[in-house]
Amino acid sequence: MERQSAEVAVIGAGVIGLSVALRLAAEGREVVVIDPEPPGSGASYGNAGVVADYAVLPVGTPAVLASLPRLMFDRTSPLALRGAAIPALAPWLLRFLRQSLPAPARRNAAALAGLLGPAVAAWEAMAEEVGGTDLLRPSGSLYAYESAASMQATARELAWRRDLGVAIEMLGPAEAAALEPRLPPLAGAAHFPQTRALADPGLMLSLVAEAAAERGATFLRAGAERLVRSAGGVTVEGTGLRLHARRAVVAAGAHARSLARSAGDRIPLETERGYHLEWDMAVPPLGRPVCPVARGFYLCPMAGRLRAAGTVELGGLSAPPSPHRLALIERGARAIFPDLPAPARSWMGFRPSLPDSLPAVGPSRGGAEVIHAFGHGHIGMTLAPLTAEAVADMVADRPPRPEFGPCAPARFG
Template identity: 35%
Template sequence: MRGRLDPKESIRRYSRMEKSSNGKLIAIVGAGIVGVSTAIWLQRAGHDVILVDRAGPGEGTSYGNGGVLASAAIVPVTVPGLLRKAPGMLFSRDQPLFLKWSYLPRLAPWLRRYLTHATADEARRIAAALHPIIGDSLADHQALSAGTRAARWLVPSDYVFLYRDRAAFAADAFGWSIRRDHGFEWDEFEDDALRAYDPVFSAENGFAIRLKNHGRIADPGRYVKDLADHAQMNGARIFKANVDDFVIADGRVIGLRAGGETIACSGVVLTAGVWSKALAAKLGVEVPLESERGYHLELWEPSAMPRSPAMIAAAKFVVTPMENRLRLAGIVEFGGLDAPPSRAPFDLLMRNIRAAIPDLTWKDTKEWMGHRPAPSDSIPLIGPAPKVAGAWLGFGHHHVGLTGGPKTGRLLAQLISGARPNIDLAPYAPARFD
């Protein structure tokens, strides 16, 4: 993996090399981690920014994510064998895949496209696209949050994958081979060595992989809010409103309509997660995007805390230590944007944590359901709208929005400033769906 920059040096270099002499007024639609990151990097490049969000900064998926800076999460869900396994998963109460069956007719066109990517070659291609966005996430977050109050929530840590035994780990060889090909290295712990590293988990987990140089966010919602506060202190204007449309003249965006008002701007960035789909269509970009509904449970004041964020591989859920609580996340449900939360995913997370840490007790439980933006090819859209000038897109990060938000925001700021990013942006081009 490439070397990590000192966060302060990273900011100085950006300012020195990339600061725009032609500052623009950029409106950013969506104030989650991607939108707020874009705002901060645009400000550092000399631009003025307006953030517009339907609920306010850090209130959507950026609030409810698993909280892990999962740099090694480059292996997509669409690995070989998914098509064979998915039906059995849907009919098992102990598998983390759920479907609201009434939604299936609407889901079907997207699902057909999604499943075409469940091949070895496609999994490797997707991983190669994700790695430049998330592979150095800790350093990216350090550079973003340096000099802000948000830095207090950023905790460097290991990331641990727990397996029943070595044979279970070997069954995941395809995904781990992809990670190795991209430079990830790990330590292996078994039985007593695992207990010595972290005794909190059940002995049923007899084998572990430890990935170093990862991180966690101790309060994701507060982290994004503190970043937004920093942007606001540096002149950003923040509006809580629904964006209804864009004002386009002579093929260029000159404003947007939100909350009954028209906001003038010299460019717009669309970073509204799953709600970006309808707005992208107004910019001439038809995206095969679905809501992958995610769930979390928070266990407040637990009797024990894991040493590091841990993925319980057999159950496909993550346990993340946070400020005064444990967060459990990792469910996938397809059911659209409008249906209420289901009971079964919460119940499964509860059964899973009781199996993983049998003696755990806690004082209070909080539940959350939100919407991950899932493009059919599992690769985010990052770049200019192909048919309308002055519009850029940054959404569709699937499971890794928090992890990849800072790098995505920096890339967008570079594009808007006329700088050349140091990675090939072709895999993320919004025009790929035309």
């Protein structure tokens, strides 16, 4: 047993927990971050590192609904469903299907647009605070269309994004080639000029962890197993762990469901597994993250390497990685850059996903001594600094931010 009490216990040291810890410590609060793994080693380590201001559309939309059967059962599609996981996933899938209908999808998109508007500015502020400005590149990002058909297929989605305030420049083949000369000829591209890209998500997170520690946060290597409400707060319990806090913030990413349950909340959290492959190289062949849209992954120029990250696999937390998914990404990357050598390393991570593509950020239904901050799905990197500000307001009992209203955990009843 190490510590026995703290003002705030933050459970989980991913991008969400670390950003929350930094914000709270900067406000002078006594913070203990609890995680059995080193900080920043979960989903937050291996993602595409895009501060995706344009990600205003939920995963579930009418267009996705229409193509779901084809996407799920075609082994070459960027979306896969592991057969063995179907029974456990069924309740989540049903909710996801309902959220993909026109009215809920429109509502979720509007909520996402409200959340994402200030995301780039919030990242710039956090990067500066931790000395990581150089790692946050103002590069923009690109949706690359390899065929006129794939461009046409997403025209309505792009118009929807634009209606929600996203800045988009449509590029013809020559303009796309001028921006990214190493790409093969394209039918066209959509350029998101305001997007920022993390040159090294892992390194950025180590800076956030260090800055939190410099401001007084401490780190406990332990796994939380349950939350027990007690006089004046909550006790976080686990093997060799019993820590009493005035407030506990659940930021355990895809692993948060049972902790939330112990606090009295049934939150339909599942995981969308994603993968990456990396090739070490001094100068990657791209100037910005590029998503060959039909392939469902990003090619990201990062410090000293090219990372191909993405695809979605509904397959739960315990099954081993699927070699087939990695092979799919490798094949796709080679279709773009035929001269790539064998990849240097591969990775699988767990997006924490809720059926409406909105995170659960807010007090537990059982009482505000437990605050949830998980379920950020595809945009946890993007939303981390804003989530941290919203949580800091809750801990300080300041008025809630209206844009986080749709994220209330209580929406799941």
